[in-house]
Amino acid sequence: MLSDEKKLILCENIIKTELFQKAPKSSALLKYLVKATLAGDFLKEDIIDLEFFGDKSISDKNNPRVRVNVYNLRKKIELYYKTDGQDIQWRLIIDKGQYSVRFEKLTPNTSTLEKIKLKNVIPYLLLVALSIIFIFSNLKPEPPVVWESFFKNKKATTLIVGDVFGMTGKTITNNEGWTRDFSINSTEDYYAFMENNSELKEIIKPANYTYITSMGVIAVQHVAKLFYDLNSNFGIRFSSHISVDDLKNGNLIYVGQYINNTKLTSLFNNFNPYFKITNQHLIVSGHPNLKDTIYTTYFGKESEDFSIVSRFKGPENNECFIFFSNHDMGVKATIEHFTDNEFLKKFNKEHMAEKDNFTAIYQVYGKDRTNLGLKSILVVPF
Template identity: 30%
Template sequence: MTINTGLINKHLKKITSSRHFAKSKISCDLLCYLTEASLEGKNPKEFTIGVELFGKKYDENEKQDSNIRVYIHNVRKKLKDYYDAEGSKDPVIFVVEKGKYRVRFDSPKDHRKPVRYVFLVPFLISLAALIAISYLFVQQRTQNNNPWEDLPVWQSFAENEKPTLLVLGDYFVFSGELPTGNTGVYRDFSINSEVEYEHLLDKNPDLVFSLSKSHLTYLSKMAAFCQSHIYKVFAQTGAEIHVKLSSDLQPDDLKNNNIIFVGNYKNMGLFENIVNDINFSFGVGSASRQLIFSNDPCAEIYQPTNNNTKETDYALVINTKGYTGNRFLLFLSTQDIGNISVVNQLTKPDYLRSFINEKSKQLDTESFKALYQVEGINKTDLSFELVKVE
């Protein structure tokens, strides 16, 4: 865009007065310095910034200052937060490019969100499964042959006036240089959101120069298998269902839809607050942290395991009321095998009928939690056992 100095200075003042910058004198001073230098066509170095802005004195051999890099990183983060909030409609966008120390002044049209890409294989599998299912059950739908008619878990979704959204838990990845020397994506099991990624950079500021957020994401095989089974149920009930990734889910979706979530305990996203508000008589933990908490400090903790011979997973099903007369049905596990097995069983009318009849005295079909132990090899379950229901 054509640089309008008056407009730039006007919005610089607005940015530094915002709640994102106002309490950080270093970030304000640094952004003002970089803006002025950029308008003058300069491209300052770390050494220059340290001397001219912060009055530092360096040894003759010092040409870099890691503190300056941290300050720059903080400015980038504050700018992102500013434009995500009060600056969302500004006619000019200040950008400090990674690895550079000058400001670029963009037009909003330069920052239209790119199309979100995901690894396509799971969706291709799901699409093929959906086509096959639709073909096989089209006659059943027209004849109202509904085996779920007297089974409230699925029928409550079919009869609810709100549409149903199947949310598939996708995984957070970030970009960086691979051991091969090429650029690719990393998956760190302990980092499952942008917030946790930012915490990583805060603790390790040098990683700012080797890692970056990626527009990619990915789904495990669990998503394709479970989506196929759930779509089969909805084909039989005659109800509509739509699919969305958990990373794309918005708070309004939780009000306007019935929700079926299939994912990992670690990538619950917006559902984490819902789960935290539920009382459990047991807990579920991994090797690194606890995933499901109980109010009872003496509650038994179930911990999944995975070795070369066998996987043991603890899959949790939560059926509960939503916020606006809608329904939530959550399938959670730490490994693919847990959700694959549980969704497979609970989408069989005979199993669900026996489950409800057997537990009828202690089961409120409108709201219940069921914990299953699943054992198997390579995503194939060898045993399936109900451990807890409440």
């Protein structure tokens, strides 16, 4: 077995060769893929595009940049083992159609199998192959209960990542730049504001781009791992690019803030029987066994975040899974837990024995917007 340290040394030896010294992008990409593989990161085309190339357009499936660069890298590795690395026993391999890296030890050319007459072996090999195919075709991975209908209702799933609207123009330092106003969260908000502040029309205007935080990347990684393990796919959109019709045309997962995403808060309010979000409050009312309560969704501390997780049926009986919080920390913590099998087994046993949907409230603790702990405040199945 080759240790991670020796795998990194093999990678560095390849990069030091003249072949790779003349190809800095291939060298950097190889180092990135090796380190991500050893770290256990889930490597997918849109994640590589976002993390390595720094492109926010993770939903653009027509951009061949990742595939082209990995193809070129694979060819250089093959050339390396035909030249400088022909005597290397351990080989670094990126399989076709894959992005993770594996290491394979060369075996001698002769073996016991080569001494056996092929015509006598073929029938048995075919029988074994057919048996394996039959067994694996009948072994379908079972999704966690709270995610089950996403994989069984045959509707396409879209992950909606919350992004932030902004404006360009004069900033507080009197320079040109990008600026954010929490009361202006769309072009509609901007033009409504300008109706009463027309003198600012020459100073600021809607930016032609938005931004996302590290929350979006982490959420994509966790959801991608869940769907990959269950042999399923999903699409990715930014919240600023969705319409009301998009909320009913398939299953959806939303990760992000709620204060600047009125379409998603309206969806939550309309299809949750006991919960409503308004300004900085979450209202619980009408439940047969719970007292009507108003929760303040803002703790006033950077080390704490208020997070709402809800799974419910949407307008066309589509599945909706919502991860709301004020800041990154709440979504990071809850998406991590609700894609973890051990957490979900316990959650299902405690809360989902008789109901299909739920809304849960959590208090998240952390530092520098990194979650360090999760406290359950309320879980209401329905």
